[in-house]
Amino acid sequence: xxxxxxxxxxxxxxxxxxxxxxxxxxxxxxxxxxxxxxxxxxxxxxxxxxxxxxxxxxxxxxxxxxxxxxxxxxxxxxxxxxxxxxxxxxxxxxxxxxxxxxxxxxxxxxxxxxxxxxxxxxxxxxxxxxxxxxxxxxxx
Numbered sequence: 001x002x003x004x005x006x007x008x009x010x011x012x013x014x015x016x017x018x019x020x021x022x023x024x025x026x027x028x029x030x031x032x033x034x035x036x037x038x039x040x041x042x043x044x045x046x047x048x049x050x051x052x053x054x055x056x057x058x059x060x061x062x063x064x065x066x067x068x069x070x071x072x073x074x075x076x077x078x079x080x081x082x083x084x085x086x087x088x089x090x091x092x093x094x095x096x097x098x099x100x101x102x103x104x105x106x107x108x109x110x111x112x113x114x115x116x117x118x119x120x121x122x123x124x125x126x127x128x129x130x131x132x133x134x135x136x137x138x139x140x
Contacts, residue, residue, distance in 0.1 A: 009072035010037055016054070018063045023054045030069060037071050042130055045109040046078060049128045052102040053080040056126070060084055075111070076130045083123035088115050 012033055016022055027047045034043045050067065057065045061082025068079040088103055106113050110128035117124050 009070065011068065011070040013066055013068045016065045016067060018058050018061075018065055020055065020058050023051050023058070026054060026067060027051055030067075033069055039071060039076060039132075042076055045130070046076065046128075049106050049109055050078055050080075052105050053078065053126050053128070056080075056088060056102050057082040057084075060086060060088075062123070071132070073132070075132050077127060078110075078129075079125050079127040081118070081123065081125040083118070083121070085122040087117065087124055088126055 014026065014029070016026060027050055030047055030050050031040075031043055034040050034046060039046075046069075054065070054067065057080050061084035064083065066079075066081045068077075068081070070077045070079075103113075106126075106128050111131050113126075113128040115124050115126045
């Protein structure tokens with residue numbers, strides 16, 4: 001269930017199994033949260049980014065995997081944390097490649113994105129952020 005802080009910031013987190021089949025259900029949960037937060041105008045991009053980040057964490061990372069979604073006056077942020085040793089990397093692919101475009105998709109859809117190593121051991125948090133227009137800030 002989402003939490004709302006007194007200043008209007010909202011956050012929700014899910015600890016997820018390392019299982020590609022959970023991505024579809026998780027995307028639906030994210031969609032419901034965005035509607036509840038009156039941010040459904042971001043839903044298509046955010047849901048696609050969530051799917052890409054979770055697929056990467058499930059395929060290349062190590063459990064536990066955590067998805068966090070937060071919204072505050074400055075913007076909307078998605079974070080996926082896993083405990084794999086490798087940091088994400090963008091691949092230089094040919095036009096025939098079927099896989100490996102996840103981070104390129106995230107970069108194209110989010111206003112900002114990046115990865116932060118975990119401070120206490122192996123792992124990282126990969127994040128994407130969208131700036132909210134003034135009208136969205138007032139409607140939450």
